Amino acid sequence: MYFESAAAVWHMEGHGPYVWAAYGITALVIILMLVMPLLRSRQMSRAIHIEERRRDLAQSRTSEEDHHASEA
Amino acid sequence: MWTFVHKMGSPPWFYRFATIMIRWLLPTVLLALLAGSVWGLLYAPPDFRQGNSYRIIYIHVPSAVVALAGYYVMAIAGLVSLVWKIKMADTAMRAVAPVGAALTFVALVTGAIWGKPTWGAWWVWDARITSMLILLFLYLGVMALFEAYDDKAAAAKACAVLSLVGTVNIPIIYKSVDWWYSLHQPASIKFTGESAIDATMLYPLLLMIGAFYALFALLVLLNMKAELLQTHRQSAWLRSELR
Numbered sequence: 001m002y003f004e005s006a007a008a009v010w011h012m013e014g015h016g017p018y019v020w021a022a023y024g025i026t027a028l029v030i031i032l033m034l035v036m037p038l039l040r041s042r043q044m045s046r047a048i049h050i051e052e053r054r055r056d057l058a059q060s061r062t063s064e065e066d067h068h069a070s071e072a
Numbered sequence: 073m074w075t076f077v078h079k080m081g082s083p084p085w086f087y088r089f090a091t092i093m094i095r096w097l098l099p100t101v102l103l104a105l106l107a108g109s110v111w112g113l114l115y116a117p118p119d120f121r122q123g124n125s126y127r128i129i130y131i132h133v134p135s136a137v138v139a140l141a142g143y144y145v146m147a148i149a150g151l152v153s154l155v156w157k158i159k160m161a162d163t164a165m166r167a168v169a170p171v172g173a174a175l176t177f178v179a180l181v182t183g184a185i186w187g188k189p190t191w192g193a194w195w196v197w198d199a200r201i202t203s204m205l206i207l208l209f210l211y212l213g214v215m216a217l218f219e220a221y222d223d224k225a226a227a228a229k230a231c232a233v234l235s236l237v238g239t240v241n242i243p244i245i246y247k248s249v250d251w252w253y254s255l256h257q258p259a260s261i262k263f264t265g266e267s268a269i270d271a272t273m274l275y276p277l278l279l280m281i282g283a284f285y286a287l288f289a290l291l292v293l294l295n296m297k298a299e300l301l302q303t304h305r306q307s308a309w310l311r312s313e314l315r
Contacts (some may be wrong), residue, residue, distance in 0.1 A: 001114050009114065012124035018189050022128045022182040023109065026135070030105070030287065033174050037294035044301035045314050052311060 081158045084309040087300050090293045097290040104283035111276035119273075128186040130277060134284035136179035139207065140242055142172040142288055146214070147239045150232030162228045163303075165235065166218060167295035171288060173211035180204055191255055199248035200256040203241060210238040 003009045010016050079085045112130030119126035146168040152161035183201065184194045195201070214231045221227030249258045260269040269277070304310045 002117060003114060012127070013118075015124040015127075015189055018125055018185050019113070019127050022131060022185040023113070025181055025185075026131045026178050029174050029178050033171065033291050034294070037291070037298040040298040041294070041301050044298065044305060048301070048305050048311065048314055051305075 081160045083300055083304055086160055087313060090297045094293050097286055101283060101286045101290050104279060108276055108280035108283050116273050116276050122190055125186060125189045128182050130280045132179060132182040132186060133277060134281045135175045137281055138284045138288045139172055139175035139179055140245060142168055142175060143242055146172060147235045150235040153228060154232045163296050163299050165231060167292045167299060169211050169214045171291040173208060176204060176208040176211060196255055198255050199252040200254055203245040203248050206241050
């Protein structure tokens with residue numbers, strides 16, 4: 001390692017604030033760009049699942065009604 | 073080769089392809105970014121003239137390089153969408169725009185932060201920097217233009233035309249440091265001949281450039297997958313895929 005202590009890493013001979021700000025902003029942008037489509041995908045697949053379940057339920061209900069109707 | 077291209081245009085095939093690729097790319101990208109950053113920040117030697125501020129190079133150059141390369145990807149996808157009317161090309165074009173905009177933003181911001189201790193100014197209206205700012209507006213323009221239309225087919229066509237016209241800017245950015253008197257330093261890495269950068273600094277930089285290319289691919293695939301989930305939510309193939 002080039003630096004001797006954690007404080008030296010932080011300070012970087014006066015350039016620390018610039019270097020760490022640049023890396024911090026970049027990390028933030030990358031995290032945001034990763035999380036946004038992941039959240040959107042998860043939201044969409046959850047919505048699809050709910051709709052699917054609703055459709056299945058409606059289908060089983062109508063088939064039950066058909067069954068009752070044929071019995072009567 | 074052509075069967076592969078043909079498959080790329082099929083949403084179900086692409087959805088499965090993206091899912092597998094994302095599973096591999098996500099850990100690879102995170103690991104490579106972490107390793108490259110630690111290498112560049114802690115182990116690479118300081119620059120003899122700029123000191124430690126040069127360590128910003130490990131995010132500045134990769135983000136700028138990939139932002140430029142990404143524009144070609146967007147423009148080519150736009151061309152394919154215009155000529156062959158392939159829906160997936162359209163999806164790809166729109167998935168690239170926010171990723172390219174984010175990378176251009178990172179390149180500009182890290183450049184500004186690097187400029188302060190090196191040139192004494194956050195911003196100068198220099199040819200390289202101004203043409204990069206135009207690149208950011210081109211990416212944002214494609215995003216905004218798509219939202220401006222109600223008819224999405226017309227929107228895609230307009231976006232494709234804009235991205236194709238904008239390619240004029242890319243060689244200008246590349247050559248700006250040679251054509252005009254500029255504060256910005258010329259390229260240090262050359263494909264032919266000796267690079268003007270020492271190996272101890274070059275290797276972490278190459279790692280970070282590779283990591284940013286992989287990051288670009290990952291983000292575009294994530295955006296395309298999210299888009300497919302939305303546009304094909306009524307399709308039977310997607311429902312069986314999610315089961």
